[in-house]
Amino acid sequence: MDADQLAQACAQQMFSHDNVSRAMGMNVEHMACRQSEVTMRVTAEMLNGHQTCHGGKIFCLADSAFAFACNSENESAVASACSIDFLRPARENDLLTARAFVMHQGRRTGIYNVSITNQNQELVAIFKGNSARLNQAVLPQDQRSDS
Amino acid sequence: MDADQLAQACAQQMFSHDNVSRAMGMNVEHMACRQSEVTMRVTAEMLNGHQTCHGGKIFCLADSAFAFACNSENESAVASACSIDFLRPARENDLLTARAFVMHQGRRTGIYNVSITNQNQELVAIFKGNSARLNQAVLPQDQRSDS
Amino acid sequence: MDADQLAQACAQQMFSHDNVSRAMGMNVEHMACRQSEVTMRVTAEMLNGHQTCHGGKIFCLADSAFAFACNSENESAVASACSIDFLRPARENDLLTARAFVMHQGRRTGIYNVSITNQNQELVAIFKGNSARLNQAVLPQDQRSDS
Amino acid sequence: MDADQLAQACAQQMFSHDNVSRAMGMNVEHMACRQSEVTMRVTAEMLNGHQTCHGGKIFCLADSAFAFACNSENESAVASACSIDFLRPARENDLLTARAFVMHQGRRTGIYNVSITNQNQELVAIFKGNSARLNQAVLPQDQRSDS
Numbered sequence: 001m002d003a004d005q006l007a008q009a010c011a012q013q014m015f016s017h018d019n020v021s022r023a024m025g026m027n028v029e030h031m032a033c034r035q036s037e038v039t040m041r042v043t044a045e046m047l048n049g050h051q052t053c054h055g056g057k058i059f060c061l062a063d064s065a066f067a068f069a070c071n072s073e074n075e076s077a078v079a080s081a082c083s084i085d086f087l088r089p090a091r092e093n094d095l096l097t098a099r100a101f102v103m104h105q106g107r108r109t110g111i112y113n114v115s116i117t118n119q120n121q122e123l124v125a126i127f128k129g130n131s132a133r134l135n136q137a138v139l140p141q142d143q144r145s146d147s
Numbered sequence: 148m149d150a151d152q153l154a155q156a157c158a159q160q161m162f163s164h165d166n167v168s169r170a171m172g173m174n175v176e177h178m179a180c181r182q183s184e185v186t187m188r189v190t191a192e193m194l195n196g197h198q199t200c201h202g203g204k205i206f207c208l209a210d211s212a213f214a215f216a217c218n219s220e221n222e223s224a225v226a227s228a229c230s231i232d233f234l235r236p237a238r239e240n241d242l243l244t245a246r247a248f249v250m251h252q253g254r255r256t257g258i259y260n261v262s263i264t265n266q267n268q269e270l271v272a273i274f275k276g277n278s279a280r281l282n283q284a285v286l287p288q289d290q291r292s293d294s
Numbered sequence: 295m296d297a298d299q300l301a302q303a304c305a306q307q308m309f310s311h312d313n314v315s316r317a318m319g320m321n322v323e324h325m326a327c328r329q330s331e332v333t334m335r336v337t338a339e340m341l342n343g344h345q346t347c348h349g350g351k352i353f354c355l356a357d358s359a360f361a362f363a364c365n366s367e368n369e370s371a372v373a374s375a376c377s378i379d380f381l382r383p384a385r386e387n388d389l390l391t392a393r394a395f396v397m398h399q400g401r402r403t404g405i406y407n408v409s410i411t412n413q414n415q416e417l418v419a420i421f422k423g424n425s426a427r428l429n430q431a432v433l434p435q436d437q438r439s440d441s
Numbered sequence: 442m443d444a445d446q447l448a449q450a451c452a453q454q455m456f457s458h459d460n461v462s463r464a465m466g467m468n469v470e471h472m473a474c475r476q477s478e479v480t481m482r483v484t485a486e487m488l489n490g491h492q493t494c495h496g497g498k499i500f501c502l503a504d505s506a507f508a509f510a511c512n513s514e515n516e517s518a519v520a521s522a523c524s525i526d527f528l529r530p531a532r533e534n535d536l537l538t539a540r541a542f543v544m545h546q547g548r549r550t551g552i553y554n555v556s557i558t559n560q561n562q563e564l565v566a567i568f569k570g571n572s573a574r575l576n577q578a579v580l581p582q583d584q585r586s587d588s
Contacts, residue, residue: 017196020203049164055226056167056210061204079202081375081424083230083524085552087545101554104528104564107528111526111567113554115544123545126552128569130375130526151581228522229573230377232405232424250409251381251417258379258420260395260430270398273405275324275422277379311490314497343458349520350461350504354497373496377524 007072153217209274212245301366503568
């Protein structure tokens with residue numbers, strides 16, 4: 001496996017165990033080393049009283065894209081801190097795309113940025129995530145031995 | 148209505164229109180002017196692959212507590228930015244409590260802190276939210292005229 | 295030494311080696327365990343083109359108060375991340391007070407908040423600092439053996 | 442003037458009134474629309490007790506690069522919030538380069554990222570700035586009428 005194939009295998013493994021992302025209808029569109037692209041359509045259940053998408057739902061999308069990117073080297077990592085700026089409301093049926101990319105990855109900690117855009121390429125939110133590695137693999141033993 | 152009663156009426160109005168918070172089983176335990184306390188139990192559907200509560204779910208709880216606090220004066224406000232530090236994992240059946248309090252409230256923008264603790268009073272996360280008022284009321288006209 | 299005396303000794307030790315804080319005219323007004331209060335007067339050299347205090351100078355004041363607070367238990371710690379919200383400009387001759395207090399202190403990492411107010415008790419900025427301990431003492435050996 | 446020449450004129454105007462940046466020995470290396478590159482050498486006076494560059498000094502460098510970038514369209518803007526992650530210490534005589542680039546610029550508010558690297562292209566810190574426009578020009582009237 002090369003680095004991008006490893007990234008895809010890690011995302012597949014994580015996504016298959018991530019009920020939250022699947023229940024929200026997320027889709028992993030693209031994976032590469034320390035990068036990801038994840039989409040989600042805004043449904044009626046995601047709306048708040050202003051009839052716009054709940055900020056927590058946009059955060060979840062960004063957080064998932066961040067998780068796939070910072071786990072893409074088969075080193076299990078969790079979020080230690082995140083921040084998000086909300087720039088424009090998202091509305092029912094909008095198709096949101098979160099693109100995560102690395103800013104810094106050290107031996108143990110990393111920093112990733114995620115942009116969230118709608119179907120008109122308008123920026124909906126900007127997210128930053130700090131990750132910390134756990135010193136364990138993402139992939140199960142047998143899958144790793146294939147690589 | 149005094150300030151705390153107004154805060155309660157605003158939270159009631161918001162919560163009744165907030166499908167996301169209700170669907171997650173949140174409960175508004177206490178409201179006062181620029182303050183709130185909201186609880187949520189971690190369910191199986193909230194777990195990630197590490198069998199701990201998805202960070203996005205903890206964010207949603209904090210975000211709701213923040214929203215109730217920054218809308219508590221019957222001035223509709225939205226989040227412009229949020230940040231969260233994750234300090235300790237939350238596990239299935241944990242009862243999380245988010246307590247929001249004001250750091251700053253100007254004419255238009257505000258800053259609120261939210262602590263998220265578990266049933267053992269251990270700190271699970273710290274959240275900060277920046278709010279921006281929209282120049283409209285939270286309560287419908289008839290309810291305001293009662294006040 | 296009790297915890298507050300230890301905090302004072304640590305701040306004294308740090309301040310005597312901190313040319314930056316002394317050159318800016320900072321003064322440590324009060325120290326306690328995981329808390330500090332530091333003042334600084336805004337001078338002409340601190341002004342930017344808008345004739346208000348440079349944001350970096352306000353940051354330095356907050357950062358010093360944070361440093362004294364997160365080093366107050368004789369465990370040397372450095373900042374891993376900081377954030378600041380600027381709420382109101384500071385002007386020449388304003389006397390700024392930074393008050394740092396702990397939000398969380400674990401075995402290794404901590405989170406501290408700092409409020410920066412002017413002489414009219416108006417909030418100028420809000421600062422949050424994340425600290426990481428270095429596994430070394432603040433005080434030199436001989437001073438510690440006294441305690 | 443094209444957009445990049447305007448950016449250079451704005452930076453020149455600001456720098457000539459910014460005693461803080463000049464006193465710290467900063468140098469504007471490159472300006473373009475919504476982008477800047479600023480260098481600073483770490484001097485003995487910038488060191489803290491650990492003999493590494495004071496975090497506040499690194500913040501000041503990043504903050505200046507941010508200011509030049511968010512004022513580069515001749516619309517005066519100030520910082521409303523900033524955050525910084527410290528990744529690696531800077532030492533005496535290190536030559537730091539701050540590169541600011543736009544993430545988002547709306548009618549009134551903007552978000553800019555700044556990377557701070559040393560002379561070995563190692564990342565020292567990552568900075569994010571939120572800006573708010575003031576509805577006034579950066580350049581004096583006569584200079585603008587030339588454009």
